[in-house]
Amino acid sequence: MSTFQGARERARREVTAAIKDEARRRVAAEGAPRLSLRAVARELGMASSALYRYFPSRDDLLTALIVDAYDAMGEAAEAGLAAAPRTDPGARWVRVCGAVRDWGLANPHEFGLVHGTPIPGYAAPRDTEQPGVRVPLALLAVAREAHEDGLLGRPAWGVTPEPVRADTKAVAAEFAPELPEPAVAALLAAWAQLIGLVSFEVFGQYNGAITAHEVFFAHAAHRLAVEVGVAAGPAAS
Amino acid sequence: MSTFQGARERARREVTAAIKDEARRRVAAEGAPRLSLRAVARELGMASSALYRYFPSRDDLLTALIVDAYDAMGEAAEAGLAAAPRTDPGARWVRVCGAVRDWGLANPHEFGLVHGTPIPGYAAPRDTEQPGVRVPLALLAVAREAHEDGLLGRPAWGVTPEPVRADTKAVAAEFAPELPEPAVAALLAAWAQLIGLVSFEVFGQYNGAITAHEVFFAHAAHRLAVEVGVAAGPAAS
DNA sequence: CGATTTCAAGAGCACCGCTCTCGTTTTTGA
DNA sequence: TCAAAAACGAGAGCGGTGCTCTTGAAATCG
Numbered sequence: 261m262s263t264f265q266g267a268r269e270r271a272r273r274e275v276t277a278a279i280k281d282e283a284r285r286r287v288a289a290e291g292a293p294r295l296s297l298r299a300v301a302r303e304l305g306m307a308s309s310a311l312y313r314y315f316p317s318r319d320d321l322l323t324a325l326i327v328d329a330y331d332a333m334g335e336a337a338e339a340g341l342a343a344a345p346r347t348d349p350g351a352r353w354v355r356v357c358g359a360v361r362d363w364g365l366a367n368p369h370e371f372g373l374v375h376g377t378p379i380p381g382y383a384a385p386r387d388t389e390q391p392g393v394r395v396p397l398a399l400l401a402v403a404r405e406a407h408e409d410g411l412l413g414r415p416a417w418g419v420t421p422e423p424v425r426a427d428t429k430a431v432a433a434e435f436a437p438e439l440p441e442p443a444v445a446a447l448l449a450a451w452a453q454l455i456g457l458v459s460f461e462v463f464g465q466y467n468g469a470i471t472a473h474e475v476f477f478a479h480a481a482h483r484l485a486v487e488v489g490v491a492a493g494p495a496a497s
Numbered sequence: 498m499s500t501f502q503g504a505r506e507r508a509r510r511e512v513t514a515a516i517k518d519e520a521r522r523r524v525a526a527e528g529a530p531r532l533s534l535r536a537v538a539r540e541l542g543m544a545s546s547a548l549y550r551y552f553p554s555r556d557d558l559l560t561a562l563i564v565d566a567y568d569a570m571g572e573a574a575e576a577g578l579a580a581a582p583r584t585d586p587g588a589r590w591v592r593v594c595g596a597v598r599d600w601g602l603a604n605p606h607e608f609g610l611v612h613g614t615p616i617p618g619y620a621a622p623r624d625t626e627q628p629g630v631r632v633p634l635a636l637l638a639v640a641r642e643a644h645e646d647g648l649l650g651r652p653a654w655g656v657t658p659e660p661v662r663a664d665t666k667a668v669a670a671e672f673a674p675e676l677p678e679p680a681v682a683a684l685l686a687a688w689a690q691l692i693g694l695v696s697f698e699v700f701g702q703y704n705g706a707i708t709a710h711e712v713f714f715a716h717a718a719h720r721l722a723v724e725v726g727v728a729a730g731p732a733a734s
Numbered sequence: 735c736g737a738t739t740t741c742a743a744g745a746g747c748a749c750c751g752c753t754c755t756c757g758t759t760t761t762t763g764a
Numbered sequence: 765t766c767a768a769a770a771a772c773g774a775g776a777g778c779g780g781t782g783c784t785c786t787t788g789a790a791a792t793c794g
Contacts, residue, residue: 268760268771291617293530298750307774309753318751369617377613378700380528380606392704416653416723421716423709431706448706449694449717455702456693457686463615465692467629469668469685472660479658480686486653487720505740505791535781544743546784555782 276314278304280328283321288369292322293379319382322373326384327391329370334394336363341398349406350482350491356398357454357481364458371462375455396451397435403443404436406490412439415489417446443489450484457481513551515541517565520558525606529559530616556619559610564625566607571631573600578635586643587719587728593635594691594718601695608699612692633688634672640680641673643727649676652726654683680726687721694718 282300290296297318301308315321340359344352364371374392384392406412420428420442428444436444457480460466461473470476485491519537527533534555538545552558577596581589601608611629615621621629643649657665657679665681673681694717697703698710707713722728 272771289617291530292614293528293616294750296750297752308751309775310773312752313772372614375696375702377529377609380526380531389704417716417720421709421712424707424713424716427707427709427713445713445716448703449713449720452693452697452702453690453717454693456689456691456696459612459693459696460689463612465612465689466685467626470661470664472658472664475658476661476664476682476686479654479661479682480690483654483686483724509740533781534783545782546744547742549783550741 272314279311279314279321280324283325284370287325287373292325292369292373292376295322297321319379322379322382323385323387325370326373327388329367329373330388330391330394332367332370333360333363333374334391334398336360337395337398341401346405346409347411349402349409349411350485352406353399353402353485353488353490354478354481356402357484358478360395360454361458361461361477361481364462368462371458375459376463396448399447399451399454400436400439400444402490403447403488404439407436407439407443411490412443413489413492415440415442415446416487417442417449417489420445440489446488450488453484454481509551516548516551516558517561520562521607524562524610529562529606529610529613532559534558556616559616559619560622560624562607563610563621564628566604566610567625567628567631569604569607570597570600570611571628571635573597574632574635578638583642583646584648586639586646586648587722589643590636590639590722590725590727591715591718593639594721595715597632597691598695598698598714601699605699608695612696613700633685636684636688636691637673637676637681639727640684640725641676644673644676644680648727649680650726650729652677652679652683653724654679654686654726657682677726683725687725690721691718 279300282303283295286299286303287295290299295318297311298308301311311321315324336359337356340355340357341352343359344355346352364375403412424445425441428441428448431448432439432441432444457477461470461477482491486493516537519540520532523536523540524532527536532555534548535545538548548558552561573596574593577592577594578589580596581592583589601612640649661682662678665678665685668685669676669678669681694714698707698714719728723730
Protein backbone atom coordinates (compact mmCIF):
# COMPACT_ATOMS: atom_id res chain seq x y z
CA MET A 261 0.00 0.00 0.00
CA SER A 262 1.08 3.52 -0.65
CA THR A 263 0.58 4.24 3.03
CA PHE A 264 3.32 1.85 3.91
CA GLN A 265 5.69 2.25 0.99
CA GLY A 266 5.11 5.96 1.41
CA ALA A 267 6.38 5.82 4.96
CA ARG A 268 9.97 5.74 3.83
CA GLU A 269 9.38 8.36 1.19
CA ARG A 270 7.74 10.66 3.67
CA ALA A 271 10.58 10.16 6.11
CA ARG A 272 12.99 10.86 3.32
CA ARG A 273 11.22 14.06 2.40
CA GLU A 274 11.22 15.17 6.00
CA VAL A 275 14.90 14.47 6.50
CA THR A 276 15.69 16.17 3.19
CA ALA A 277 13.76 19.25 4.27
CA ALA A 278 15.47 19.23 7.66
CA ILE A 279 18.87 19.08 6.00
CA LYS A 280 18.03 21.98 3.71
CA ASP A 281 16.66 24.01 6.61
CA GLU A 282 19.76 23.47 8.67
CA ALA A 283 21.94 24.14 5.64
CA ARG A 284 20.12 27.44 5.09
CA ARG A 285 20.79 28.31 8.70
CA ARG A 286 24.46 27.47 8.28
CA VAL A 287 24.67 29.50 5.07
CA ALA A 288 23.16 32.48 6.89
CA ALA A 289 25.67 32.08 9.69
CA GLU A 290 28.83 31.15 7.84
CA GLY A 291 28.17 31.92 4.19
CA ALA A 292 27.64 29.61 1.28
CA PRO A 293 31.34 29.06 0.61
CA ARG A 294 31.89 27.78 4.12
CA LEU A 295 28.83 25.55 4.15
CA SER A 296 29.94 22.41 5.94
CA LEU A 297 28.16 19.10 5.56
CA ARG A 298 29.72 17.90 8.79
CA ALA A 299 28.34 20.85 10.72
CA VAL A 300 24.87 20.26 9.27
CA ALA A 301 25.06 16.60 10.19
CA ARG A 302 26.35 17.39 13.67
CA GLU A 303 23.51 19.83 14.27
CA LEU A 304 21.01 17.22 13.09
CA GLY A 305 22.54 14.53 15.27
CA MET A 306 23.51 12.23 12.44
CA ALA A 307 26.71 10.94 10.96
CA SER A 308 28.17 13.12 8.24
CA SER A 309 28.29 10.17 5.90
CA ALA A 310 24.54 9.71 6.26
CA LEU A 311 23.98 13.04 4.53
CA TYR A 312 25.33 11.57 1.34
CA ARG A 313 22.26 9.34 1.17
CA TYR A 314 20.26 12.52 0.54
CA PHE A 315 22.67 14.71 -1.39
CA PRO A 316 25.43 13.00 -3.35
CA SER A 317 27.74 15.95 -2.80
CA ARG A 318 27.99 19.33 -1.18
CA ASP A 319 27.40 20.94 -4.56
CA ASP A 320 24.12 19.09 -4.93
CA LEU A 321 22.99 20.44 -1.60
CA LEU A 322 23.98 23.91 -2.73
CA THR A 323 22.06 23.42 -5.96
CA ALA A 324 18.94 22.54 -3.99
CA LEU A 325 19.34 25.70 -1.95
CA ILE A 326 19.84 27.75 -5.13
CA VAL A 327 16.73 26.32 -6.77
CA ASP A 328 14.73 27.06 -3.63
CA ALA A 329 16.09 30.61 -3.54
CA TYR A 330 15.23 31.22 -7.19
CA ASP A 331 11.75 29.88 -6.61
CA ALA A 332 11.21 31.97 -3.50
CA MET A 333 12.43 35.12 -5.21
CA GLY A 334 10.34 34.38 -8.29
CA GLU A 335 7.30 33.71 -6.17
CA ALA A 336 7.78 37.04 -4.40
CA ALA A 337 8.04 38.83 -7.74
CA GLU A 338 4.90 37.12 -9.03
CA ALA A 339 3.06 38.05 -5.87
CA GLY A 340 4.08 41.66 -6.45
CA LEU A 341 2.73 41.34 -9.98
CA ALA A 342 -0.65 40.26 -8.63
CA ALA A 343 -0.70 42.97 -5.97
CA ALA A 344 -1.34 45.83 -8.38
CA PRO A 345 -3.98 46.18 -11.10
CA ARG A 346 -3.20 45.69 -14.78
CA THR A 347 -4.62 49.14 -15.32
CA ASP A 348 -1.57 50.76 -13.73
CA PRO A 349 1.54 49.18 -15.27
CA GLY A 350 3.86 51.73 -13.69
CA ALA A 351 2.71 50.91 -10.18
CA ARG A 352 2.83 47.23 -11.08
CA TRP A 353 6.41 47.47 -12.23
CA VAL A 354 7.46 49.26 -9.08
CA ARG A 355 5.64 46.61 -7.04
CA VAL A 356 7.53 43.78 -8.70
CA CYS A 357 10.83 45.58 -8.21
CA GLY A 358 9.93 46.29 -4.61
CA ALA A 359 9.02 42.65 -4.05
CA VAL A 360 12.42 41.56 -5.30
CA ARG A 361 14.08 44.12 -3.05
CA ASP A 362 12.03 43.13 -0.03
CA TRP A 363 12.81 39.47 -0.57
CA GLY A 364 16.49 40.21 -0.96
CA LEU A 365 16.64 42.28 2.19
CA ALA A 366 14.74 39.59 4.11
CA ASN A 367 16.92 36.79 2.72
CA PRO A 368 20.32 38.34 2.06
CA HIS A 369 22.27 35.09 2.01
CA GLU A 370 19.85 33.38 -0.32
CA PHE A 371 19.98 36.46 -2.53
CA GLY A 372 23.75 36.16 -2.53
CA LEU A 373 23.35 32.53 -3.48
CA VAL A 374 21.69 33.42 -6.79
CA HIS A 375 23.09 36.88 -7.55
CA GLY A 376 26.48 36.90 -5.87
CA THR A 377 29.84 35.62 -6.94
CA PRO A 378 29.45 32.35 -8.78
CA ILE A 379 31.14 29.40 -7.13
CA PRO A 380 34.11 28.34 -9.30
CA GLY A 381 33.92 24.82 -10.62
CA TYR A 382 30.23 24.82 -9.92
CA ALA A 383 28.19 24.69 -13.10
CA ALA A 384 24.53 25.46 -12.51
CA PRO A 385 22.56 22.42 -13.67
CA ARG A 386 19.47 22.62 -15.88
CA ASP A 387 17.26 22.46 -12.82
CA THR A 388 18.11 26.05 -12.00
CA GLU A 389 17.22 27.49 -15.41
CA GLN A 390 13.45 27.49 -15.19
CA PRO A 391 13.19 28.96 -11.68
CA GLY A 392 15.99 31.36 -12.61
CA VAL A 393 13.87 33.26 -15.12
CA ARG A 394 10.80 33.78 -12.98
CA VAL A 395 11.83 37.28 -11.90
CA PRO A 396 12.62 38.56 -15.41
CA LEU A 397 9.44 36.89 -16.66
CA ALA A 398 7.45 38.77 -14.02
CA LEU A 399 9.01 42.02 -15.23
CA LEU A 400 8.25 41.03 -18.78
CA ALA A 401 4.67 40.22 -17.87
CA VAL A 402 4.17 43.82 -16.76
CA ALA A 403 5.30 45.10 -20.15
CA ARG A 404 3.48 42.41 -22.11
CA GLU A 405 0.14 42.92 -20.44
CA ALA A 406 0.53 46.69 -20.57
CA HIS A 407 1.07 46.34 -24.30
CA GLU A 408 -1.96 44.07 -24.64
CA ASP A 409 -4.04 46.71 -22.89
CA GLY A 410 -2.63 49.52 -25.00
CA LEU A 411 -0.94 51.03 -21.97
CA LEU A 412 2.65 50.66 -23.10
CA GLY A 413 4.18 54.04 -23.76
CA ARG A 414 7.18 54.91 -25.88
CA PRO A 415 10.23 53.37 -24.17
CA ALA A 416 12.77 56.03 -23.25
CA TRP A 417 15.37 53.41 -24.21
CA GLY A 418 15.08 54.54 -27.83
CA VAL A 419 16.23 52.68 -30.89
CA THR A 420 18.24 49.59 -30.09
CA PRO A 421 21.49 49.21 -32.00
CA GLU A 422 21.29 46.64 -34.76
CA PRO A 423 23.31 43.66 -33.45
CA VAL A 424 21.23 43.57 -30.27
CA ARG A 425 17.97 43.22 -32.14
CA ALA A 426 18.69 39.59 -32.97
CA ASP A 427 18.97 38.87 -29.25
CA THR A 428 15.83 40.76 -28.31
CA LYS A 429 13.88 39.20 -31.17
CA ALA A 430 14.81 35.75 -29.93
CA VAL A 431 13.70 36.63 -26.42
CA ALA A 432 10.48 38.19 -27.69
CA ALA A 433 9.76 35.20 -29.92
CA GLU A 434 9.96 32.86 -26.94
CA PHE A 435 8.14 34.87 -24.30
CA ALA A 436 6.23 37.83 -25.75
CA PRO A 437 5.93 37.82 -29.55
CA GLU A 438 3.81 40.95 -29.66
CA LEU A 439 6.03 43.12 -27.52
CA PRO A 440 7.89 45.94 -29.31
CA GLU A 441 11.59 45.33 -29.56
CA PRO A 442 12.86 48.44 -27.67
CA ALA A 443 10.78 47.46 -24.68
CA VAL A 444 12.39 44.02 -24.64
CA ALA A 445 15.88 45.48 -24.84
CA ALA A 446 15.14 48.05 -22.16
CA LEU A 447 13.66 45.34 -20.01
CA LEU A 448 16.75 43.17 -20.11
CA ALA A 449 18.90 46.13 -19.12
CA ALA A 450 16.42 47.14 -16.45
CA TRP A 451 16.55 43.63 -15.01
CA ALA A 452 20.31 43.78 -14.60
CA GLN A 453 20.07 47.28 -13.20
CA LEU A 454 17.36 46.28 -10.75
CA ILE A 455 19.56 43.50 -9.42
CA GLY A 456 22.38 46.02 -9.18
CA LEU A 457 20.26 48.33 -7.06
CA VAL A 458 19.15 45.49 -4.80
CA SER A 459 22.68 44.08 -4.54
CA PHE A 460 24.07 47.42 -3.44
CA GLU A 461 21.54 47.59 -0.68
CA VAL A 462 21.70 43.96 0.40
CA PHE A 463 25.49 43.86 0.30
CA GLY A 464 25.90 47.31 1.83
CA GLN A 465 27.85 48.75 -1.08
CA TYR A 466 26.48 52.26 -0.77
CA ASN A 467 28.70 52.53 2.27
CA GLY A 468 26.51 55.10 3.99
CA ALA A 469 25.99 57.36 0.97
CA ILE A 470 22.29 56.44 0.96
CA THR A 471 20.24 56.14 4.12
CA ALA A 472 16.71 56.73 2.80
CA HIS A 473 16.92 53.40 1.04
CA GLU A 474 13.25 52.74 0.51
CA VAL A 475 12.37 56.03 -1.13
CA PHE A 476 15.56 56.08 -3.15
CA PHE A 477 14.84 52.61 -4.48
CA ALA A 478 11.22 53.40 -5.30
CA HIS A 479 12.27 56.39 -7.37
CA ALA A 480 14.97 54.43 -9.15
CA ALA A 481 12.50 51.63 -9.89
CA HIS A 482 10.09 54.19 -11.28
CA ARG A 483 12.82 55.52 -13.53
CA LEU A 484 13.40 52.00 -14.82
CA ALA A 485 9.67 51.77 -15.56
CA VAL A 486 9.93 54.94 -17.63
CA GLU A 487 12.92 53.48 -19.43
CA VAL A 488 10.90 50.40 -20.38
CA GLY A 489 7.80 52.36 -21.24
CA VAL A 490 5.42 51.04 -18.59
CA ALA A 491 5.29 54.44 -16.90
CA ALA A 492 5.43 57.95 -18.27
CA GLY A 493 7.01 61.19 -17.18
CA PRO A 494 9.88 61.91 -14.84
CA ALA A 495 7.66 62.58 -11.84
CA ALA A 496 7.63 60.16 -8.94
CA SER A 497 4.39 58.56 -7.75
CA MET B 498 72.87 52.07 5.72
CA SER B 499 69.57 51.95 3.97
CA THR B 500 71.15 49.73 1.37
CA PHE B 501 71.83 47.07 3.95
CA GLN B 502 68.90 47.45 6.30
CA GLY B 503 66.79 47.69 3.19
CA ALA B 504 67.90 44.25 2.11
CA ARG B 505 65.45 42.62 4.42
CA GLU B 506 62.74 45.08 3.64
CA ARG B 507 63.19 44.59 -0.05
CA ALA B 508 63.14 40.85 0.34
CA ARG B 509 60.02 41.19 2.42
CA ARG B 510 58.33 43.32 -0.21
CA GLU B 511 59.25 40.85 -2.90
CA VAL B 512 57.98 37.85 -0.98
CA THR B 513 54.80 39.74 -0.10
CA ALA B 514 54.25 40.54 -3.76
CA ALA B 515 54.95 36.95 -4.75
CA ILE B 516 52.41 35.72 -2.22
CA LYS B 517 49.77 38.11 -3.51
CA ASP B 518 50.50 37.15 -7.11
CA GLU B 519 50.21 33.48 -6.38
CA ALA B 520 47.09 34.11 -4.30
CA ARG B 521 45.54 35.98 -7.21
CA ARG B 522 46.33 33.03 -9.43
CA ARG B 523 44.71 30.68 -6.93
CA VAL B 524 41.67 32.93 -6.62
CA ALA B 525 41.30 32.90 -10.40
CA ALA B 526 41.57 29.13 -10.46
CA GLU B 527 39.62 28.15 -7.38
CA GLY B 528 37.70 31.23 -6.31
CA ALA B 529 38.16 33.50 -3.37
CA PRO B 530 36.21 31.30 -0.96
CA ARG B 531 38.49 28.37 -1.63
CA LEU B 532 41.70 30.38 -1.42
CA SER B 533 44.09 28.11 0.41
CA LEU B 534 47.14 29.42 2.20
CA ARG B 535 48.68 25.98 2.10
CA ALA B 536 48.35 25.80 -1.68
CA VAL B 537 49.93 29.23 -2.06
CA ALA B 538 52.80 28.21 0.20
CA ARG B 539 53.23 24.89 -1.60
CA GLU B 540 53.39 26.64 -4.97
CA LEU B 541 55.95 29.07 -3.60
CA GLY B 542 58.02 26.28 -2.10
CA MET B 543 57.70 27.44 1.46
CA ALA B 544 56.13 26.14 4.62
CA SER B 545 52.53 27.18 5.15
CA SER B 546 53.36 28.56 8.54
CA ALA B 547 55.90 30.91 6.97
CA LEU B 548 53.10 32.76 5.23
CA TYR B 549 51.85 33.98 8.57
CA ARG B 550 54.96 36.14 8.84
CA TYR B 551 53.55 38.18 5.97
CA PHE B 552 49.81 37.97 6.49
CA PRO B 553 48.55 37.32 10.02
CA SER B 554 45.53 35.48 8.64
CA ARG B 555 43.83 34.36 5.49
CA ASP B 556 41.41 37.27 5.82
CA ASP B 557 44.28 39.74 5.84
CA LEU B 558 45.58 38.27 2.63
CA LEU B 559 42.09 38.59 1.17
CA THR B 560 41.92 42.19 2.33
CA ALA B 561 45.16 42.93 0.50
CA LEU B 562 43.73 41.40 -2.66
CA ILE B 563 40.52 43.41 -2.24
CA VAL B 564 42.40 46.68 -1.83
CA ASP B 565 44.46 45.88 -4.91
CA ALA B 566 41.31 45.04 -6.85
CA TYR B 567 39.60 48.28 -5.85
CA ASP B 568 42.69 50.21 -6.84
CA ALA B 569 43.01 48.46 -10.17
CA MET B 570 39.34 48.99 -10.98
CA GLY B 571 39.52 52.62 -9.88
CA GLU B 572 42.64 53.17 -11.92
CA ALA B 573 40.92 51.73 -14.98
CA ALA B 574 37.95 54.03 -14.45
CA GLU B 575 40.22 57.05 -14.07
CA ALA B 576 42.07 56.10 -17.21
CA GLY B 577 38.74 55.99 -19.01
CA LEU B 578 38.04 59.44 -17.65
CA ALA B 579 41.24 60.75 -19.16
CA ALA B 580 40.67 59.01 -22.48
CA ALA B 581 37.88 61.31 -23.62
CA PRO B 582 37.78 65.11 -23.73
CA ARG B 583 35.94 67.20 -21.15
CA THR B 584 34.07 68.72 -24.03
CA ASP B 585 32.05 65.55 -24.56
CA PRO B 586 30.72 64.45 -21.18
CA GLY B 587 28.45 61.82 -22.71
CA ALA B 588 31.30 60.04 -24.42
CA ARG B 589 33.37 60.43 -21.29
CA TRP B 590 30.71 58.79 -19.16
CA VAL B 591 30.40 55.88 -21.56
CA ARG B 592 34.19 55.55 -21.55
CA VAL B 593 34.34 55.30 -17.78
CA CYS B 594 31.53 52.75 -17.74
CA GLY B 595 33.25 50.81 -20.50
CA ALA B 596 36.52 50.87 -18.60
CA VAL B 597 34.85 49.36 -15.56
CA ARG B 598 33.25 46.72 -17.75
CA ASP B 599 36.49 45.91 -19.55
CA TRP B 600 38.33 45.59 -16.28
CA GLY B 601 35.64 43.35 -14.85
CA LEU B 602 35.64 41.07 -17.87
CA ALA B 603 39.43 40.89 -17.81
CA ASN B 604 39.54 40.25 -14.06
CA PRO B 605 36.32 38.44 -13.24
CA HIS B 606 37.48 36.97 -9.96
CA GLU B 607 38.87 40.24 -8.68
CA PHE B 608 35.61 41.89 -9.71
CA GLY B 609 33.78 39.27 -7.70
CA LEU B 610 36.06 40.04 -4.81
CA VAL B 611 34.79 43.60 -4.55
CA HIS B 612 31.26 43.37 -5.96
CA GLY B 613 30.21 39.82 -5.20
CA THR B 614 28.76 38.18 -2.13
CA PRO B 615 30.36 39.61 0.98
CA ILE B 616 32.21 37.09 3.10
CA PRO B 617 30.32 36.59 6.39
CA GLY B 618 32.27 37.51 9.47
CA TYR B 619 34.61 39.53 7.31
CA ALA B 620 34.33 43.24 8.03
CA ALA B 621 36.04 45.36 5.41
CA PRO B 622 38.69 47.39 7.23
CA ARG B 623 39.18 51.14 6.75
CA ASP B 624 41.93 50.47 4.24
CA THR B 625 39.35 49.48 1.66
CA GLU B 626 37.21 52.61 1.95
CA GLN B 627 39.35 55.06 0.05
CA PRO B 628 40.14 52.81 -2.93
CA GLY B 629 36.51 51.64 -2.84
CA VAL B 630 35.16 55.01 -3.93
CA ARG B 631 37.47 55.63 -6.85
CA VAL B 632 34.99 54.32 -9.43
CA PRO B 633 32.01 56.34 -8.19
CA LEU B 634 34.30 59.37 -7.88
CA ALA B 635 35.32 58.94 -11.51
CA LEU B 636 31.65 58.87 -12.49
CA LEU B 637 31.06 61.92 -10.35
CA ALA B 638 33.99 63.70 -11.93
CA VAL B 639 32.31 63.43 -15.31
CA ALA B 640 29.19 65.13 -14.00
CA ARG B 641 31.09 67.68 -11.93
CA GLU B 642 33.36 68.83 -14.71
CA ALA B 643 30.48 68.83 -17.18
CA HIS B 644 28.65 71.13 -14.79
CA GLU B 645 31.70 73.34 -14.43
CA ASP B 646 31.84 73.67 -18.20
CA GLY B 647 28.13 74.35 -18.47
CA LEU B 648 27.59 71.05 -20.29
CA LEU B 649 25.37 69.37 -17.75
CA GLY B 650 21.87 68.96 -19.13
CA ARG B 651 18.65 68.41 -17.26
CA PRO B 652 18.87 65.02 -15.56
CA ALA B 653 16.09 62.70 -16.70
CA TRP B 654 16.03 61.49 -13.11
CA GLY B 655 13.68 64.35 -12.23
CA VAL B 656 12.90 65.68 -8.80
CA THR B 657 14.36 63.55 -6.03
CA PRO B 658 11.95 62.65 -3.23
CA GLU B 659 12.53 64.65 -0.10
CA PRO B 660 14.13 62.17 2.35
CA VAL B 661 16.82 61.31 -0.19
CA ARG B 662 17.93 64.90 -0.54
CA ALA B 663 19.66 64.84 2.82
CA ASP B 664 21.78 61.94 1.59
CA THR B 665 22.62 63.52 -1.73
CA LYS B 666 23.38 66.85 -0.10
CA ALA B 667 25.86 65.16 2.21
CA VAL B 668 27.53 63.45 -0.74
CA ALA B 669 27.60 66.66 -2.75
CA ALA B 670 28.99 68.63 0.19
CA GLU B 671 31.91 66.24 0.45
CA PHE B 672 32.76 65.69 -3.19
CA ALA B 673 31.06 68.18 -5.48
CA PRO B 674 29.44 71.13 -3.70
CA GLU B 675 28.35 72.83 -6.90
CA LEU B 676 26.66 69.84 -8.50
CA PRO B 677 22.84 69.98 -8.73
CA GLU B 678 21.14 67.57 -6.40
CA PRO B 679 19.21 65.48 -8.99
CA ALA B 680 22.44 64.72 -10.80
CA VAL B 681 23.97 63.40 -7.58
CA ALA B 682 20.97 61.20 -6.86
CA ALA B 683 20.86 59.91 -10.41
CA LEU B 684 24.56 59.26 -10.26
CA LEU B 685 24.36 57.08 -7.18
CA ALA B 686 21.60 55.03 -8.78
CA ALA B 687 23.51 54.87 -12.04
CA TRP B 688 26.57 53.58 -10.18
CA ALA B 689 24.62 50.68 -8.70
CA GLN B 690 22.98 50.01 -12.04
CA LEU B 691 26.31 50.07 -13.85
CA ILE B 692 27.68 47.46 -11.48
CA GLY B 693 24.52 45.45 -12.07
CA LEU B 694 25.08 45.52 -15.81
CA VAL B 695 28.72 44.51 -15.43
CA SER B 696 27.91 41.82 -12.88
CA PHE B 697 25.37 40.23 -15.17
CA GLU B 698 27.94 40.01 -17.91
CA VAL B 699 30.89 38.94 -15.77
CA PHE B 700 28.86 36.39 -13.84
CA GLY B 701 26.97 35.17 -16.90
CA GLN B 702 23.54 35.97 -15.52
CA TYR B 703 21.99 36.86 -18.87
CA ASN B 704 22.08 33.15 -19.55
CA GLY B 705 22.28 33.56 -23.30
CA ALA B 706 19.56 36.19 -23.63
CA ILE B 707 22.18 38.70 -24.74
CA THR B 708 25.02 37.86 -27.10
CA ALA B 709 25.89 41.28 -28.54
CA HIS B 710 27.24 42.23 -25.15
CA GLU B 711 29.43 45.13 -26.15
CA VAL B 712 26.85 47.08 -28.11
CA PHE B 713 24.11 46.33 -25.60
CA PHE B 714 26.28 47.61 -22.78
CA ALA B 715 27.29 50.75 -24.65
CA HIS B 716 23.68 51.65 -25.26
CA ALA B 717 22.72 50.96 -21.65
CA ALA B 718 25.63 53.09 -20.45
CA HIS B 719 24.52 55.89 -22.73
CA ARG B 720 21.03 55.66 -21.26
CA LEU B 721 22.56 56.02 -17.79
CA ALA B 722 24.37 59.12 -19.03
CA VAL B 723 21.05 60.60 -20.14
CA GLU B 724 19.60 59.73 -16.75
CA VAL B 725 22.37 61.67 -15.01
CA GLY B 726 22.28 64.54 -17.48
CA VAL B 727 25.74 64.23 -18.99
CA ALA B 728 24.26 63.25 -22.35
CA ALA B 729 21.12 64.31 -24.13
CA GLY B 730 18.54 62.58 -26.27
CA PRO B 731 17.63 58.93 -26.59
CA ALA B 732 19.77 58.31 -29.66
CA ALA B 733 22.85 56.16 -29.39
CA SER B 734 26.18 57.46 -30.65
C1' DC C 735 81.21 40.79 19.38
C1' DG C 736 76.94 39.80 21.94
C1' DA C 737 71.96 40.62 22.30
C1' DT C 738 67.85 41.08 19.93
C1' DT C 739 64.79 40.72 16.45
C1' DT C 740 63.19 38.39 12.15
C1' DC C 741 62.41 34.52 9.67
C1' DA C 742 61.51 29.49 7.88
C1' DA C 743 60.28 25.07 9.10
C1' DG C 744 58.07 21.19 11.40
C1' DA C 745 54.75 19.04 14.36
C1' DG C 746 50.26 19.13 15.87
C1' DC C 747 45.12 20.44 16.70
C1' DA C 748 40.56 20.45 15.11
C1' DC C 749 38.10 20.87 11.19
C1' DC C 750 36.64 19.85 6.18
C1' DG C 751 34.59 16.84 1.73
C1' DC C 752 34.26 12.45 0.52
C1' DT C 753 34.68 7.10 0.26
C1' DC C 754 34.31 2.55 1.92
C1' DT C 755 32.80 -0.96 4.81
C1' DC C 756 29.66 -3.07 7.87
C1' DG C 757 25.54 -4.13 10.35
C1' DT C 758 20.50 -2.98 10.49
C1' DT C 759 16.00 -1.93 8.79
C1' DT C 760 12.56 -1.54 5.30
C1' DT C 761 10.60 -2.74 0.85
C1' DT C 762 9.85 -5.91 -2.83
C1' DG C 763 8.49 -9.95 -5.50
C1' DA C 764 8.17 -14.85 -6.49
C1' DT D 765 5.32 -15.99 3.55
C1' DC D 766 9.94 -15.39 3.39
C1' DA D 767 14.16 -14.79 1.15
C1' DA D 768 16.44 -11.37 -1.92
C1' DA D 769 17.19 -6.67 -2.74
C1' DA D 770 17.34 -2.08 -1.76
C1' DA D 771 17.87 1.79 1.44
C1' DC D 772 19.86 3.42 5.47
C1' DG D 773 22.95 5.01 9.58
C1' DA D 774 27.33 4.75 11.77
C1' DG D 775 32.22 4.46 11.95
C1' DA D 776 36.90 4.56 10.28
C1' DG D 777 39.95 6.54 7.22
C1' DC D 778 42.23 9.55 3.32
C1' DG D 779 44.07 13.80 2.07
C1' DG D 780 43.14 18.40 2.57
C1' DT D 781 42.31 23.01 5.32
C1' DG D 782 43.39 27.40 8.79
C1' DC D 783 46.02 28.27 12.45
C1' DT D 784 49.32 27.74 16.70
C1' DC D 785 53.45 26.52 19.07
C1' DT D 786 58.08 25.40 19.25
C1' DT D 787 62.73 25.14 17.46
C1' DG D 788 66.76 26.66 15.24
C1' DA D 789 69.05 29.63 11.87
C1' DA D 790 69.92 34.15 9.95
C1' DA D 791 70.08 39.08 9.80
C1' DT D 792 70.11 43.45 12.31
C1' DC D 793 71.37 46.45 16.10
C1' DG D 794 73.96 48.36 20.22
